[in-house]
Amino acid sequence: MYSLYRATTQEEAELKFIIFKDKIPVFIEVAKEMCNVHGLQKLCDILTEHPSWTLAHLAAHFGLHDSFNDPRVNCYLNSSEPETGMSPLQVAISTQNLKTVQMLVAASCSLEHLDNEANSVFHYAASTTKEIIGTLAQGSPPRCLNGRNKNGHTPLHIACLSDKPDCVKALLLAGADSNIAATKGDEDATMEPSYVGNYLQNNPNTLYLKDVKSGGTPLHWANSRLVIEALIDVNCHINAVNFEAKTALHVMVERNKIDCVVALLSRQADADIGDKDGNRPLHLAVKTGNQSIIQALIVFGVDLDVLNNAGETARHLMTKDQEAKLLYYLAAVGARRCLPDVSGCTDGCRYNGTYEGIPPPKVSCNKKCYTRRNLKRIEIWIK
Structure with missing residues (x-):
């Protein structure tokens, strides 16, 4: 019974x-x-x-x-x-x-079936395994591979949110369009698609996929200057943002990748886009304390006095420990001090302060020549 x-x-x-x-x-x-x-x-x-x-x-x-x-x-x-x-x-x-x-x-x-939330089979597969995605993607890529569900997410976004690097790569190899933003905007109508599957097929280990949970495009996950240039050449949108509203330039600044930062700036990446907190790449460069990146951003003409959502300039974000090393590079090119009503200032950014940082030591003749040669190489490379 x-x-x-x-x-x-x-x-x-x-x-x-x-x-x-x-x-x-x-x-x-x-x-x-x-x-x-x-x-x-x-x-x-x-x-x-x-x-x-x-x-x-x-x-x-x-x-x-x-x-x-x-x-x-x-x-x-x-x-x-x-x-x-x-x-x-x-x-x-x-x-x-x-x-x-x-x-x-x-x-x-x-393979084109959608559930009541407009999730396709690829939305379901995006958080499973690369083998299942490969099975679904056999032959011609289905139209639903790049479709949005009711939350505005494509399967590629789901794989990122699920922190599934293998699934992200499998979807890209299957033909996922990496230029579709996580939140649908006006630019979607005119955005050229970017399919990086062929590039990844021939260059399998060129993406740093440990941080895919923040979303973005392959440009956000590139691990070198050469990869960034190749991805831009296959139409990866250089100013696309991830789930935190950060561009690839923000991410490379945070990762202290000076070669990638210069590569993006050389390809006209917009250095004055704010992330979800309004921080520009210059704000993040100050936070990470990377002198070379700060100098690169200055050379490419970023707005030195732009405010983040908290009303802070990059100069204001410098700690006392950082000011001795970094403040001079901002002050020397005209970064303004804070307004009188701003609180929490140090002498390096206070309205009536006097500290402008410490100039770098003078270099010897040999070092000058070496520096000039390097600057010339950089100038030629940028051109």
Whole structure:
């Protein structure tokens, strides 16, 4: 004897009976391995959680591959569960059962199906494994690969939010457009797409994917000047922002990648875009205390006095310890002191202060010549 379900009221029991009677007898006839106490309990539990699932949804959830050969299951191959809109393939992807996914794809299951939140099969796969994404992307990339769900996110955004570097790379290789912003804006209508799959195919280890959870484009994850130049050449949007509203220039400043910073600036990256806190790359360069990057930003003509959301200039952000090393480079090119009503100032930025930093020591003749040669090389390289 089996106790499938116990209810406190007859109405509750009758409702459960209607759900169970149409599915359990047929399902255990098709999948005889489920006809035991443990299997029946799991079957009842999942039907309690998803009462409108079809036999195909159940087979996909339990990974019962042979069940799809039965017409009573196969007829529901592309059905949509009313409550969530999930298809059997989306259920199989959610369970991360690669063999079931492969079987359903081979059976020509629809790859264009969207659930009630406009999530495609690739949205579901984006937080699973690269093997599942590869299975779905066989042949021509489906149109839904770059589609947005109701939250405005593409599968690539989901993979970033899930902190799945392998899935990010798999989606890019499959043909994901890296220029689609996480929040739909006016620029989307005119933005040229960027497909970096071919580049990654030939250059597999050129992206620093440890920080993909912050989103962005491959430019945000580039690990060298050469990679940045190659990505810009395949139309990666140089001023695209990640989930924190940071451009690739912000990220490279934070990572102290001077070669990448200069490469971006040389390709006309906008150094006066603020992140979610209004910080420009110059603010971040001061925070990281990188003298070379501060000098590079100055050379490329950034706004020295722009305020972040807290009303702070880059000069104001300098700590007393930093001022001895860095303040001179801002003060010497005209970075203004704070206004009289600004609080929390040091003598280096106070309205009536006098400290302007410490000039660097004079270099010897040999060092001057060496410096001039290096500056000439930089000038030629930039040109």
